[in-house]
Amino acid sequence: MKKASFYIILALFLVAVIGIFILASISESQSVLGTITPTDAACEAYRSGGALLTAEDGQGLSYDGYMRCYAIVYIPDAHELQITVKSNKSTYERLGTTEEAGFDFMLYDTVTEEENRNYTEERASEGRHCYYRLVFSDFELTEETDVELIMFPKGKDDKYSYLKFHRAGEELTEYELSDEEVAALGGKN
Numbered sequence: 355m356k357k358a359s360f361y362i363i364l365a366l367f368l369v370a371v372i373g374i375f376i377l378a379s380i381s382e383s384q385s386v387l388g389t390i391t392p393t394d395a396a397c398e399a400y401r402s403g404g405a406l407l408t409a410e411d412g413q414g415l416s417y418d419g420y421m422r423c424y425a426i427v428y429i430p431d432a433h434e435l436q437i438t439v440k441s442n443k444s445t446y447e448r449l450g451t452t453e454e455a456g457f458d459f460m461l462y463d464t465v466t467e468e469e470n471r472n473y474t475e476e477r478a479s480e481g482r483h484c485y486y487r488l489v490f491s492d493f494e495l496t497e498e499t500d501v502e503l504i505m506f507p508k509g510k511d512d513k514y515s516y517l518k519f520h521r522a523g524e525e526l527t528e529y530e531l532s533d534e535e536v537a538a539l540g541g542k543n
Contacts, residue, residue: 386438386440386478386480386483386485387425387438387476387478387485387486387487388424388425388438389425389532389534389535389538390406390425390427390436390529390531390535390538390539391436391476391487391489392535392538392539392540393432393434393489395429395431395432395433395434395491396429396432396436396539397539397540398431398432399429399430399431399432399434400429400539400540401539401540402431404429404431404432405429405430405431405528406427406428406429406528406529406531407427407428407429407430407495407526407527407528407529408426408427408428408526408527408528408529409426409428409495409519409520409524409526414517414519415517416505416515416516416517417515417516417517418515420441420442420445420448420449420505420515421439421440421441421445421503421505421515421517422439422440422441423437423439423440423503423517423519424438424440425437425438425487426438426519427529428495428526428529430494430495432491433491433492433493433494434489434490434493435461435488435489435490435493435495436487436488436489436490437487437488437490437503437519438485438486438487438488439459439486439488439505440483440484440485441457441483441484441485441505442482442483442484443479443482443483443484444482445484445515446484448513449505449506449507449513449514449515450507450510450512450513451507451508453479453484455507455508455509456477456486456508457486457505457506457507458471458505458506458507458508458509458511459471459473459475459486459488459503459504459505459506460503460504460506461490461493461501461502461503461504462501462502462503462504462516463499463500463501464500464501464502464518465498465499465500465522470490470492470493472490472491472492472493473488473489473490473491474488474489475487475488475489495520495526496526497522497523497524497525497526498522498523499520499522500518500520500521500522501518501519501520502516502517502519503516503517503519504516505517
């Protein structure tokens with residue numbers, strides 16, 4: 355009986371350690387390119403008291419596990435969406451491209467079938483992950499919008515990964531700015 359109790363306690367301990375490791379690896383490096391990009395439109399919207407919203411509660415992982423999204427910020431007054439994409443570097447090979455060539459991205463509204471490829475990007479790399487901070491302009495996100503982010507090799511769209519980060523009916527919530535982000539946008543209102 356004592357031996358069985360020991361093994362049960364040991365098994366529970368191992369499960370807890372593995373769980374902590376998994377949670378740590380999922381949340382690791384969420385800070386890489388994880389702050390708002392202080393574009394001219396974002397700074398102007400912030401100075402004028404415009405809202406900063408997030409769809410952060412949406413699905414954060416693509417259907418195939420190739421990409422994860424975080425630091426989602428929508429600035430209605432600027433019609434600007436900012437989003438960070440994290441992917442394992444092996445995804446380059448899986449989707450038929452190289453790290454140097456990189457990926458293209460597109461927002462796709464599944465209701466209106468509108469596409470938005472109007473974005474700028476910033477790239478970073480850390481360990482086995484690559485990161486893209488994307489700033490889409492001329493985009494409108496509402497609670498009725500049903501939108502996917504699609505990632506595919508530059509110049510070809512025969513292989514792709516997609517992620518639905520906002521479903522129609524999901525609430526947009528206020529984005530909480532960090533002190534660093536407030537400073538980047540020009541200081542307190």
